[in-house]
Amino acid sequence: MSTETQTIEALASQEYKAGFVTDIESETLPRGLSEDIVRTISAKKGEPEWLLEWRLKAYRHWLTLEEPHWLNAHYPELDYQDIIYYSAPKPKAKLASMDEVDPKLVETFNKLGIPLEEQKLLANVAVDVVFDSVSVTTTFKVKLAELGIVFCSFSEAVREHPDLIKKYLGTVVPYTDNYFAALNSAVFSDGSFVFIPKGVKCPMELSTYFRINTQDSGQFERTLIVCEDDAKVSYLEGCTAPKFDTNQLHAAVVELVALERADIKYSTVQNWYPGDKDGKGGIYNFVTKRGACRGESSKISWTQVETGSAITWKYPGVILQGDNSIGEFYSVAVTNNAQLADTGTKMIHIGKNTRSTIVSKGISAGHGQNSYRGLVKVLKGADNARNFSQCDSLLIGDRCGAHTFPYIEVRNPSAKVEHEASTSKVGEDQIFYCNQRGITTEDAVSMIVNGFCKEVFRELPMEFAVEAQKLLSISLEGSVG
């Protein structure tokens, strides 16, 4: 036990591996939020009048709201006047190819382990890189354009495809949805837009990498994915942030729209800076993600691996509107040291024969607190709705906690809803068994935890599954005890 404890301590002091600041000149607006800031952001992005109006409506609505504090954690009241709402690398001439990207920037991404060059060539992944608030470059754009697929930064989409944006923006997550969604709607700076036209199956995984660089800047990106009839896409999102002592707010909004028989798969690996071992610093990851299965037999699947952030607070949900539509949620949330995660999903069954599956794996170590909070709602018209939920918690150490808050609301007698939850620890006998066979305690725990998460990891695209496993072992390093 004591040697294990020592290993823990040695490993707990391990540095956050993505915690470096890239020294790039950036153009930053003054701190604070006001109508002027909203107008400036909009003007800087050269947005049309209707979008500015929408932002202002959101801002005015936001003013009437109170910061929510119901999550199973405490965080200090945020000072919204002390946040930088817009920060962009100094504008340069438009880049024609990857080679023109600032070498320092490329180096940053290389340090993060997503070499753009390599990804472009080997991984066959199209990456839309968001650096602070502005999308830097989009690879493989031409190739996708041939199929009619639009994959670009949000601001570009506003310029190039205003009709699509106007048609779908805020239809899944209206700005009135919640406090942070309203804030995002007012000040969002960039994000990704994906549009897959009728009948097109996107031939490659689309991917965005977000990174917060400037100290005290909030990241307010907005992602909108629209799949028309019979279209299909798999989208990956990854996040990291450098190490700062102060807390940074990340309030993103993601909207997915699936029309008739469309299929959207959205995978996230979130590795924002979690703060140091005493809980100082770190990202507040307060995100609103929701998908709408509007069409018949459509499908939306969320897969998330949450290893970072000081506090994670998000519930990717699916509105199952179309008959026979399917919603899925696979999640692994890891909290170590002083991290808090309050995450889960919402499955709203509206259409007939709708099905949803929820698999949530929470791992708590150190002083980490992990909460699953989910809602399964079966409305009156949702005949033969079916839900299966499973949320398992794994506790490593005796100072962490696991909480489950599943809400089940059923208004239809033909619905079948099942919910199962269990809590367990990494067994001493399991570790002993591995030790006996020459496997170190550290490796044994990693093996056991990976086995525990396997159901979720196998839902991830290949490249991400590897990264997720690596992240998991980094996050948990030294937590055995």
Added chain:
Amino acid sequence: MARIQTNQTQGAVTRYEEAFAQFERDHSAPAWLQAKRREAIATFSRLGFPTVRDEEWKYTDITPAANLVATPIFQFELNGAAAKVRTQLPFQALEGHRLAFVNGHFAPDLSHVGTLPEGVEVRPLSEALAAGSERVQQAFGRSVNGEETFVALNTAFAQDGAFIFVPADVELAEAVHLLFLTTGDSATVSHPRNLILLGQNAKLTVVESYSASTDGVYLTNAVTEIESGAGAHLEHIKAQLESPKAFHISTTQVGAARDSQLRSSSLNLGGRIVRNNPIAVMQGENAEVTLDGLVLTDNEQLIDNHTTMDHAEPHCASHELYAHVLNDKSVGVFNGKIFVRLDAQKTDAKQSNRTILLSGDATINAKPQLEILADDVRCTHGATIGQLDENAQFYLQARGIPAREARSILIRAFAGEVLASITLDAVRDEMEERISNKLQ
């Protein structure tokens, strides 16, 4: 968090405050009790009635019960009416001791307490208070959460209920039936308060029943406090058979000491809006607690059970089974909390919540909730919502049993899982009969 006090129930709060002033003026109490009552009414005034904006009351709008304009009954005697209501009492076949309370006040005509082993006390709380019982003074309000609106309201107005004390190593062989009856057509409110204390290795079976002799509108706001010594055994049954228009709110607080085995079953058939808060705290190692519940509703009933299993000490086991059968436009609410405190290692907690919806208009809102702060524990909860098994129904019909009856058989079998653990035949049989009647 500050409560958003709506104007909707502000009037009701004022009414209770005024009633309290009258109550305090007309009914003297020992100084310690008076102090507790004052503190409680102050707490109640501060808290006010909960709204659906409170997480704990999200699915249950208690406003109609709060706003019930009721005549407080600070004194009541049955007089000649005893013979009339005698035939309407539940569990008449149950042998043993009975303390009856009508409209919240002790009714000697309907009660009988047989010979008790030495040291055992089974008597009305009012009598124990009048006799200046030290035990009551010490234990009254000790274990309940005084910061809950309805507990505070009960503490402020509580006059009567049962006081049971079983000393160490004594077993009370016969069951004690605590019978609460509401009579009369005008709206009334009563605040029954029971205090049950078990010594080391003491053994007791107690049945609480709540029913009415009319179909009137009234509010019952009951609190039962149960404390156990090490190794104590308790079987507790609460049968809620209120009038279909009644409001019923109850808190049952159970403290489980080392090696004790406590079982409490809550059977709910009656009431218009019902809220039960069974709370068990495992305060000593190796305690075992079972909280079971049955809910059978029709018409526009709303029955809400918020259970809490609090594992405060290591090596304890808890079991929970709640079965809901909901018909017509009725609503069932179930919130089952399991807390495993820091260092409550080797906890074994199981919770299961099953629901059958019989009608397209019925609703179930379930929220099983685990909060675990220790790592070496086994906690599971399961919730299922579904229908009667079509195959089983077909099987029965294929053997010539009419559809309606087949359905009734299956529902009774479903409910039977909760009833099966009840050891008192008289109670189980009568409950089965009542369930059959309700299903027809």
